[in-house]
Amino acid sequence: MELGAPLDRVEGWDKVAGRARYSGEQRVAGVCHAVAVQAEIAHGEVLAVDATAARAVPGVIDVLAYGDAPALADTSDFELAVLQSPRVAYRGQIVAAVVAETLEIARHAQRLVRVTYDELGHDVELTPDHPGLYRPEKISPDDPPDTGEGEETPAEVSVDVTYETPAFHNNPMEPHATLAVWEGDHLTLYDSTQGAAAQRDALAALLGMPAERVRVVAHHVGGGFGSKGVPPRPNSVLAALCARRVGRPVKLAVTRQQMFSITGYRTPTFQRMRIGASKDGRIADIEHHVIEQTSTAREFAEQSGVVTRMMYAARARRTTHRLARLDVPVNSWMRAPGECPGMYALESAMDELAEACGIDPVELRIRNEPERDPDSGNPFSSRRLVECLRLGAERFGWSSRPEPGTRREGRHLVGMGVAAATYPAAARPAQALARVADDGSFTVSIAAADIGTGARTALTQIAADALGVPVARVRVEIGDSALPYGPLAGGSMGNASWGWAVLRACEGLRDGIARYGGAEPGLECRADTSGEIKNQEAYARHSFGAQFAEVRVDVDSGEIRVPRMLGVFAAGRVMNARLARSQFVGGMVMGLGMALTEESRMDREFGDYLNHDLAQYHVPVNADVLGIDAIWLDDPDPHANPLGGKGIGEIGIVGAAAAIGNAVHNATGHRFRRLPISPPSVIPHLP
Amino acid sequence: MRPFAYRRPADARAAVEAALDAPRAMYLGGGTNLVDLMRLGVAEPDLLVDVAGLPYDTIRETGDGGLEIGGAVRNSDLAAHPAVRRDRPMLAQALLSAASGQIRNAATVAGNLLQRTRCAYFQDVSKPCNKRIPGSGCPAIEGDHYNLAILGHSAHCVATHPSDMAVALTAFGAAVHVEGPGGRREIGMPGLHRLPGDRPEVDTVLDPGDLITGLTVRPLPFAARSRYRKVRERASFAFALVSVAAALDVEDGTVRDCRVALGGVAHAPWRAERLEEALRGRPATEGSYAEAADAELDLAEPLRDNAYKIPLARKVIVRTLAELGG
């Protein structure tokens, strides 16, 4: 089946039959169970861990804590220096672990571990004027915190507003789970990770072992959205330590509640947007000032302002990032880090500017298209935002958008909103091996990860296409660090990176077969794309899109529903239409959650995220999603990579919250500048 | 969770006797709340007396148009019963607005009534809570309480009762059948659930060993026009910010009778008696509904971050009554 065709997910049959084995489900003889004991203070030191009662429980094998846990070789990353110091940097930090014959015994004993602390005062609340705000050396992944160019000039129309987003938790459906197995001085980790090879390298460094003696296996991963990337989460380290200590395989499954403190989340933000424009909507000056939090345990500077560096033309431009270092859990990657919160602010401000200028929001964006990337000065490899906006406007019936606060249907206020989307398109070096198997079929191997994206399927299609054989004759092996190196699934770079290497390996094998005169079993070809990637031409590579939303606001309850949502994307070549649509729509629904239902609420007194379960953290349910669709332009980008794809895992969430927020403004006439927009905040502003 | 003993008695008497055997015995119905609380360490029974299999799992229509509902009847079965759907829509709607299909399939009527609060502090054993550990303090009062009580709370507890079904039953004035160490008795609703006062650890007026075996819902013909409206933070599967159960009897444009109860606003399902009194005999207009709602909500004492519940409750009450009266 050709590339782009809607091939069934290759591991789909295993998943619907209940046969797919996730990391915590591997069967290993002699396995025992570990559970983490978490700090109940947000800042201070552990004075003592009294495990007497826990150890007395029949079936308890051992209790680990600072002072008696195996030592790590590298403790430079405090978050990963598990049980290596008495310091407590946030509530929920791992301060001990119980290992027992069964999970239930371990859990019972966990509650009997008594930890005493020297508690210091904590500072857990991000405020826009926090006295500790500082400029980080760089922002993720490796960019300057501040940029500035051009002279500010008096503007005819100006917008100066601040948006506030709460913390969000990734909440993949599979909680992080690890099965750690030591055989002599070799460690195998069955681990729910977005990158087996990167995880192996990180764990090997922490444990002070050569990478060859560590193997990470992740055949099936139940979602990640950034929370299973690298650096690893501390639970993986703890599992390895526990297994080493007790000399048996150890299974450690993080609970949903624990995920709210130890597996990362998206920082809350305050984002001040200043835009000055002429009356006809052309931007003269644009400023984006970002305030975020980071943990004292490890710095993470989310790059929320980068979108304003490249999105629109302007004569003057300034972006800054300031962080407050707080006694909070470590924030980290979450789907479209930077672009997601940043575009919420930028695209909401663009809507406000459109209103101030009296210009249609679609037209305003079109008027501010830059010719080249304003940030790098490079040409865009392709930039089809205007087509996305125009096509979307036509399909969505944008011309029927009402004046703000004027359309009432029964007990509902109805409105429409639009926002642009963008996400960088990059690739990382990878290696792949393509080989003719004994039965004449083909095996392609790469340490890629399928966290639900469809990577295994897309790579199968890429390989079959390159080999010129039906997909049924190709088997793709992924999810194992013992396979040729592949980078992690992140930054929407997975398929571009792995696919590129798979393409080259298969092209090489095909040539080899031609030279040899037949598909002789054992013929193989290895590919490494690092050279090609290093020598890529200078282009600004980004995906683009346009998000449209219609909302209905209940005038009695303030409840908001989204009867229609449309995303139009120009995201390069699409490898599998069926899988792609689901990725886009899934991202849009996560954006719907960001706009309307999701929020991690910091408990000031205790310093943790209070609503730490799925009853209280409201992931959208099926009933929240009504008519939602995603379409895309046929958009192979030859400058992106040889496959022409740009990555689709993240752009779906970008702009979605802004489109919904702008629609709420259009419906109600009131501008809500804090997410989520839910009944408590809506009620005071209803007629 | 903590080790405990497990028993399945054959009848109610045996259940009550078994429950008196252990100092921290608890009855287990569907388990949808209790098993969760045990895993969280909030509930630590030393004995679970499984009463879900007792023969109180039938729904019977009485000759006078009332309903006898067994305590072990599953929520989904009650919601689907023709006499509930036809004659008591607010009860059917309340049941169906609660939790998810899977939970409703397992949850029993008695267990639903005895749900514990979903206050985040109550559910987190690493934090103080007067309801969990009397005298330890209530962090919600100064902390996060946007979804907690505006009516009937105390300086010791601002929790809300999470049940939807109980709100509708409170509007009906259902009678709860209890089999206890001292024999059988009936408790009217409202009346089963307490306000927190200075003993928030006590949710209900039940005594140790008391087992809810069933309910009587007496006939209320005008409840064929009734409604349950629930406001929540997503379209389904979330607890109420505010909910309203209302039945309205209108003749010639005048309210002859009405029943209104509120959920999500207090430690107990809140029967809006002042509202009902203010509305009887008044014209069936939005103006009357609003005045009556205000009569009730004048009692509200919002906390720092939940004052929105007052206009929210008011609007939803008015709208629900207007839909019933119009």
Next chain:
Amino acid sequence: MRVNFTVNGVEQTADDVWEGESLLYVLRERVGLPGSKNACEQGECGSCTVYLDGTPVCACLVAAGQAEGREVRTVEGLADGERLDPIQEAFVECGAVQCGFCTPGLLVQAHDLIERVPEPSDPEIREALAGNLCRCTGYEKILDAVRLAAARKAEAGR
């Protein structure tokens, strides 16, 4: 304690079960059927949905003792031998499966819906599946799959 029950038509005896174990734990760790997933252990996500005496429930909230003498059917028991149930086929064909972690619970819940309501409307599907969280798909393809399976079952029943 000992728990005797039937799982996917096979009588099972689990020994040395601790009272505090859940049905989900017994299925996954003792019976060797990890198809039902553990994603919240609070009944808040539906990933562990199994049939208990023919009714879908969250296995994480069923105490082991409550399963005594009862019939359990899990995702592993939906197929008829090697032949997958139409709902399983439809999930793959419609692209309703992504990471797959919510899938087993969704399949059981959707299977039950189609058994009870042969031609469910979209709002009925959305509400019936509201207890099954999915973080990947955005639910759209899941709806397609339920519609397709319902149509096929109706067709086969004619």
